[in-house]
Amino acid sequence: xxxxxxxxxxxxxxxxxxxxxxxxxxxxxxxxxxxxxxxxxxxxxxxxxxxxxxxxxxxxxxxxxxxxxxxxxxxxxxxxxxxxxxxxxxxxxxxxxxxxxxxxxxxxxxxxxxxxxxxxxxxxxxxxxxxxxxxxxxxxxxxxxxxxxxxxxxxxxxxxxxxxxxxxxxxxxxxxxxxxxxxxxxxxxxxxxxxxxxxxx
Amino acid sequence: xxxxxxxxxxxxxxxxxxxxxxxxxxxxxxxxxxxxxxxxxxxxxxxxxxxxxxxxxxxxxxxxxxxxxxxxxxxxxxxxxxxxxxxxxxxxxxxxxxxxxxxxxxxxxxxxxxxxxxxxxxxxxxxxxxxxxxxxxxxxxxxxxxxxxxxxxxxxxxxxxxxxxxxxxxxxxxxxxxxxxxxxxxxxxxxxxxxxxxxxx
Amino acid sequence: xxxxxxxxxxxxxxxxxxxxxxxxxxxxxxxxxxxxxxxxxxxxxxxxxxxxxxxxxxxxxxxxxxxxxxxxxxxxxxxxxxxxxxxxxxxxxxxxxxxxxxxxxxxxxxxxxxxxxxxxxxxxxxxxxxxxxxxxxxxxxxxxxxxxxxxxxxxxxxxxxxxxxxxxxxxxxxxxxxxxxxxxxxxxxxxxxxxxxxxxx
Numbered sequence: 001x002x003x004x005x006x007x008x009x010x011x012x013x014x015x016x017x018x019x020x021x022x023x024x025x026x027x028x029x030x031x032x033x034x035x036x037x038x039x040x041x042x043x044x045x046x047x048x049x050x051x052x053x054x055x056x057x058x059x060x061x062x063x064x065x066x067x068x069x070x071x072x073x074x075x076x077x078x079x080x081x082x083x084x085x086x087x088x089x090x091x092x093x094x095x096x097x098x099x100x101x102x103x104x105x106x107x108x109x110x111x112x113x114x115x116x117x118x119x120x121x122x123x124x125x126x127x128x129x130x131x132x133x134x135x136x137x138x139x140x141x142x143x144x145x146x147x148x149x150x151x152x153x154x155x156x157x158x159x160x161x162x163x164x165x166x167x168x169x170x171x172x173x174x175x176x177x178x179x180x181x182x183x184x185x186x187x188x189x190x191x192x193x194x195x196x197x198x199x200x201x
Numbered sequence: 202x203x204x205x206x207x208x209x210x211x212x213x214x215x216x217x218x219x220x221x222x223x224x225x226x227x228x229x230x231x232x233x234x235x236x237x238x239x240x241x242x243x244x245x246x247x248x249x250x251x252x253x254x255x256x257x258x259x260x261x262x263x264x265x266x267x268x269x270x271x272x273x274x275x276x277x278x279x280x281x282x283x284x285x286x287x288x289x290x291x292x293x294x295x296x297x298x299x300x301x302x303x304x305x306x307x308x309x310x311x312x313x314x315x316x317x318x319x320x321x322x323x324x325x326x327x328x329x330x331x332x333x334x335x336x337x338x339x340x341x342x343x344x345x346x347x348x349x350x351x352x353x354x355x356x357x358x359x360x361x362x363x364x365x366x367x368x369x370x371x372x373x374x375x376x377x378x379x380x381x382x383x384x385x386x387x388x389x390x391x392x393x394x395x396x397x398x399x400x401x402x
Numbered sequence: 403x404x405x406x407x408x409x410x411x412x413x414x415x416x417x418x419x420x421x422x423x424x425x426x427x428x429x430x431x432x433x434x435x436x437x438x439x440x441x442x443x444x445x446x447x448x449x450x451x452x453x454x455x456x457x458x459x460x461x462x463x464x465x466x467x468x469x470x471x472x473x474x475x476x477x478x479x480x481x482x483x484x485x486x487x488x489x490x491x492x493x494x495x496x497x498x499x500x501x502x503x504x505x506x507x508x509x510x511x512x513x514x515x516x517x518x519x520x521x522x523x524x525x526x527x528x529x530x531x532x533x534x535x536x537x538x539x540x541x542x543x544x545x546x547x548x549x550x551x552x553x554x555x556x557x558x559x560x561x562x563x564x565x566x567x568x569x570x571x572x573x574x575x576x577x578x579x580x581x582x583x584x585x586x587x588x589x590x591x592x593x594x595x596x597x598x599x600x601x602x603x
Contacts (some may be wrong), residue, residue, distance in 0.1 A: 059252075
């Protein structure tokens with residue numbers, strides 16, 4: 001139940017980030033909803049397709065589409081009528097928590113499907129980061145995930161890697177989950193606030 | 202049978218639009234066929250993958266690939282040897298009818314698979330609009346579907362929404378289908394001829 | 403066993419080409435790995451999803467991810483510390499062999515799944531060429547596959563077409579496979595060294 005609520009919050013946050021990207025490209029209302037939708041459900045959809053989990057999560061439960069529609073339209077309303085954008089720092093923190101939640105839960109779903117740790121790290125990272133990558137591709141930009149200095153995929157790889165390492169060491173799943181998510185969020189925060197980054201190619 | 206013929210016509214129209222996009226980017230013959238193919242089968246393929254319908258429609262029936270190849274090569278021949286393009290208005294009308302057909306039939310296929318109306322509207326819109334979006338992404342452009350003033354996704358959402366609403370009100374499926382398709386085409390025509398558009402973000 | 407080793411070599415070559423593309427875009431280390439990964443497994447993943455083959459090949463066998471990681475990081479190390487790039491000609495030859503291997507084996511997998519020759523040619527071409535197309539889309543460029551003069555998709559279509567034609571004529575599968583792969587590689591070599599190309603649209 002808690003996980004489900006957190007999941008819906010993560011979806012809402014990603015929908016807001018998709019809607020804001022649509023605003024930067026001056027799309028119309030439906031363009032906003034479309035970009036909010038693919039950002040919010042893209043990663044989980046690819047995860048479900050690759051793992052052959054049917055029905056796809058948002059086809060099984062229409063609440064996801066409702067939450068995304070409300071978040072996307074709410075973002076438009078806020079920006080136009082309140083002449084304010086969602087607070088930048090609040091958005092980054094929420095987005096980091098969404099990434100933490102989606103990547104580690106994606107890795108767990110892969111694990112339960114009998115996938116190896118290597119495959120689970122890739123699938124967890126895809127679950128967390130692919131929605132934003134599709135958003136950027138549709139906006140005709142190089143995905144933030146790939147860009148230097150974001151540590152976006154790095155955070156997801158580190159956190160899911162720690163999750164699998166702790167489990168291999170015998171740590172309980174609940175504790176490993178929390179530590180893994182903490183690592184994802186921490187790496188991302190370090191990139192945002194301290195400018196931490198990986199060596200460039 | 203009628204639906205199957207209409208389906209092949211829709212595929213042919215989308216193939217022509219992909220071939221013309223390839224022409225604008227000065228691709229070679231195979232580039233033309235590749236872009237014609239993804240434009241024509243992209244939406245339906247994503248629909249089938251998300252609904253776990255196998256075999257995918259164009260793998261089950263090779264006629265689709267034949268129709269697309271003939272349409273793509275025919276477009277090249279027309280443009281080069283007849284020094285003429287397919288008539289602009291005819292193309293827009295045909296494309297609107299293709300969108301109407303694919304989005305409402307996509308929504309029906311989702312409905313028959315037990316998906317909710319909200320999921321059916323999204324899947325129907327994806328069926329109608331995703332092929333063109335992939336065409337634009339491969340051409341390194343922001344998809345027309347997302348751009349202001351096209352009402353492309355809007356038309357599909359409105360038409361599939363009307364379809365589900367009429368069914369919920371007890372209208373017979375055949376009538377709801379025709380009205381839904383009519384709404385899709387009408388909204389799109391309104392955007393093309395009267396410049397109707399949604400508020401910008 | 404030989405096929406499996408060749409498959410891993412093909413994956414490694416495609417991973418190197420993804421890593422080099424990431425270098426041109428000045429991505430960081432994880433961006434390099436991400437682009438190496440999608441280039442190497444993109445085509446086979448789409449093939450498996452469209453044919454409903456589960457588990458997806460790289461989820462079933464973690465060796466693929468290991469090979470890709472080593473190839474990607476090795477490329478970075480070579481370029482930075484040896485101040486050398488993988489030899490251009492060697493790369494092109496290896497890439498042509500990878501395309502030959504993946505497209506014909508993709509066509510065979512489709513054939514074994516009961517797909518028609520037309521569908522097998524498309525699926526084989528997708529298996530060989532889609533990874534590079536995704537690499538280019540993520541780099542915000544028009545895919546090389548589509549660009550004039552590369553004969554990339556052309557080579558795959560010709561080779562898989564010859565494979566199906568020979569089988570229809572009663573040639574043994576092993577011989578048809580070798581000739582098909584030879585055609586793919588030869589067409590690609592002709593494009594690279596003699597500037598052979600198709601008429602432009």
